[in-house]
Amino acid sequence: MSIRTTSDQWWKNGVVYCLDVETFLDGDGDGVGDLAGLADRIDYLAGIGVTTLWLMPFYPTPDRDDGYDITDFLNVDGRLGDLGQFVEVVRTAHDRGLRVIIDLVVNHTSTEHPWFQSARSDPASRHRDWYVWSEDKPDDGEMTETFPGEQGGLWTYDRKAKQYYLHRFYAHQPDLNIANPAVRDEIARIVGFWMQLGVSGFRVDAVPFLIETEGITGAPEVDPHRYLKELRAFISRRKGEAILLGEVNLAPEEQRAFFGDEDGDELHLVFNFTVMQSIYLAMARQDAGPVEEAMRSLPPVPFDSQWATFLRNHDELTLDKLADDERQEVFDAFGPEPDMQLFGRGLRRRLPPMLDGDVDRLKMAYSLLFSLPGTPVLFYGEEIGMGENLAADEREAVRTPMQWSDEPGAGFSTADPEGFPNPIPEGEYGPLAVNVVDQRRDPESLLNWFERLIRRRRETPELGLGCSKVVDNDVPAVLAHRCDWDGATVIALHNFAPEPCRVRIRLDAEEDGDADAVALQDLLDGGYHEIDDPSEVTLELDRYGYRWLRLLRRGQRRMP
Numbered sequence: 044m045s046i047r048t049t050s051d052q053w054w055k056n057g058v059v060y061c062l063d064v065e066t067f068l069d070g071d072g073d074g075v076g077d078l079a080g081l082a083d084r085i086d087y088l089a090g091i092g093v094t095t096l097w098l099m100p101f102y103p104t105p106d107r108d109d110g111y112d113i114t115d116f117l118n119v120d121g122r123l124g125d126l127g128q129f130v131e132v133v134r135t136a137h138d139r140g141l142r143v144i145i146d147l148v149v150n151h152t153s154t155e156h157p158w159f160q161s162a163r164s165d166p167a168s169r170h171r172d173w174y175v176w177s178e179d180k181p182d183d184g185e186m187t188e189t190f191p192g193e194q195g196g197l198w199t200y201d202r203k204a205k206q207y208y209l210h211r212f213y214a215h216q217p218d219l220n221i222a223n224p225a226v227r228d229e230i231a232r233i234v235g236f237w238m239q240l241g242v243s244g245f246r247v248d249a250v251p252f253l254i255e256t257e258g259i260t261g262a263p264e265v266d267p268h269r270y271l272k273e274l275r276a277f278i279s280r281r282k283g284e285a286i287l288l289g290e291v292n293l294a295p296e297e298q299r300a301f302f303g304d305e306d307g308d309e310l311h312l313v314f315n316f317t318v319m320q321s322i323y324l325a326m327a328r329q330d331a332g333p334v335e336e337a338m339r340s341l342p343p344v345p346f347d348s349q350w351a352t353f354l355r356n357h358d359e360l361t362l363d364k365l366a367d368d369e370r371q372e373v374f375d376a377f378g379p380e381p382d383m384q385l386f387g388r389g390l391r392r393r394l395p396p397m398l399d400g401d402v403d404r405l406k407m408a409y410s411l412l413f414s415l416p417g418t419p420v421l422f423y424g425e426e427i428g429m430g431e432n433l434a435a436d437e438r439e440a441v442r443t444p445m446q447w448s449d450e451p452g453a454g455f456s457t458a459d460p461e462g463f464p465n466p467i468p469e470g471e472y473g474p475l476a477v478n479v480v481d482q483r484r485d486p487e488s489l490l491n492w493f494e495r496l497i498r499r500r501r502e503t504p505e506l507g508l509g510c511s512k513v514v515d516n517d518v519p520a521v522l523a524h525r526c527d528w529d530g531a532t533v534i535a536l537h538n539f540a541p542e543p544c545r546v547r548i549r550l551d552a553e554e555d556g557d558a559d560a561v562a563l564q565d566l567l568d569g570g571y572h573e574i575d576d577p578s579e580v581t582l583e584l585d586r587y588g589y590r591w592l593r594l595l596r597r598g599q600r601r602m603p
């Protein structure tokens with residue numbers, strides 16, 4: 044296998060772990076997670092085998108949007124630590140073989156950012172044109188509210204500036220003016236700063252909004268993607284390994300443009316919202332069809348690009364790409380109470396409670412996630428099966444503190460839980476039932492299963508680097524897909540139904556070089572399946588069963 048590629052394109056064969064410093068571990072006992080706490084748990088993270096940490100915003104903030112409202116892009120929020128501790132975290136992570144990427148949130152600032160304060164107070168301020176202003180309230184045009192009913196439109200009147208300013212998110216998050224070269228220079232300075240402190244890239248917030256110039260009076264007529272190409276070129280000049288992982292919640296054909304031209308010269312990774320949503324529909328229907336359709340709808344990605352796959356993140360589980368009746372099917376199956384739903388399009392829940400704690404089904408979902416074309420991204424706590432707390436506001440329901448132990452405060456903090464950033468869940472998914480300490484002791488725990496899955500994923504580069512395609516089979520509930528890379532092939536099977544089944548696939552396609560197939564090695568249970576007739580291979584799957592099978596061709600050895 045081409046080992047050179049796996050290290051150059053490290054992000055294609057990695058496993059990303061997203062965490063919020065504020066809710067991970069409190070090192071100083073004040074009730075808020077911090078960088079000192081995170082530094083303490085780098086060994087835990089290295090131990091479960093993830094390769095890349097994605098740190099959610101840790102910058103100074105009034106915290107009205109969980110830190111996505113920033114007042115200083117070049118600093119650490121005092122509650123979480125300081126730049127020195129940030130460097131310690133990055134250095135420790137590197138020592139343990141982990142890379143760190145951080146959130147880059149430059150579509151907007153907080154209204155409390157000194158740039159906005161000076162822009163609104165003084166028409167002659169050099170920051171005035173860093174934002175998007177209008178004398179009169181403009182039509183929304185093609186633009187829509189991101190948080191319907193919560194953000195009070197897209198344009199808000201500022202009494203000091205005596206003008207309206209644009210905000211694609213909350214009114215306290217004024218959009219920056221990307222068409223202004225001074226803003227783009229500042230963004231370059233910000234990314235340059237953090238790369239110098241050791242980060243290996245950025246999760247870029249709200250990319251389509253960031254580069255869009257609609258609403259900006261006098262914006263030059265240039266392709267907004269040019270800005271993204273400039274950013275990519277800049278980070279690559281500064282640091283060859285650096286990546287951009289972009290939030291682009293658009294249909295696949297529109298997402299393609301964000302990878303850029305030819306070999307890929309914009310985002311390295313783009314979150315695959317379409318496949319994610321199709322998995323929920325497939326689970327609700329117990330029919331693999333929606334995932335097959337979603338995978339077939341994906342455009343080929345350029346050589347220097349890849350999908351990022353995920354099941355849950357820190358936001359609501361958005362189902363905005365589904366038709367209304369499909370979304371309703373998912374709501375009925377996994378979030379029927381109005382209190383579980385948000386913005387009319389999503390669920391403020393974590394996966395285990397959605398699946399009523401059915402561990403077989405949960406493992407099937409994650410096995411699928413890890414076998415799909417792309418780089419899997421986990422949200423902290425998924426590895427132990429944490430649940431949500433619906434008593435928390437809006438999206439905060441899934442942002443509760445990490446559950447380390449069954450101690451008071453979940454081992455997250457020694458302070459009074461009353462002061463925690465978000466309330467810890469109680470009952471079935473509370474820390475007495477779900478925590479790291481207990482699961483480490485139990486070889487059969489979800490945590491130990493995840494460790495094995497992650498190890499196997501890292502040893503199976505076909506999945507992240509290969510070409511993937513759906514394989515026809517004769518059971519509607521089963522998804523079969525294969526990934527081919529560098530003369531090697533892995534076939535994955537996933538059963539969306541609660542009944543065991545036998546499934547037939549063909550492995551005789553000339554173009555796939557299958558003629559020499561002699562056996563399948565089960566990469567998850569170690570079994571070995573001889574192939575007598577490649578035109579009809581029959582395999583068994585348990586209820587919600589899943590298998591990863593490496594095709595052995597004549598003369599090829601089994602892998603350990």
Ligand code: NOJ
Nearest residue numbers: 108111148212248249358
């Ligand atoms: C996307 C982030 O994921 C979300 O949490 C945030 O509210 C918005 N961007 C605004 O920054």
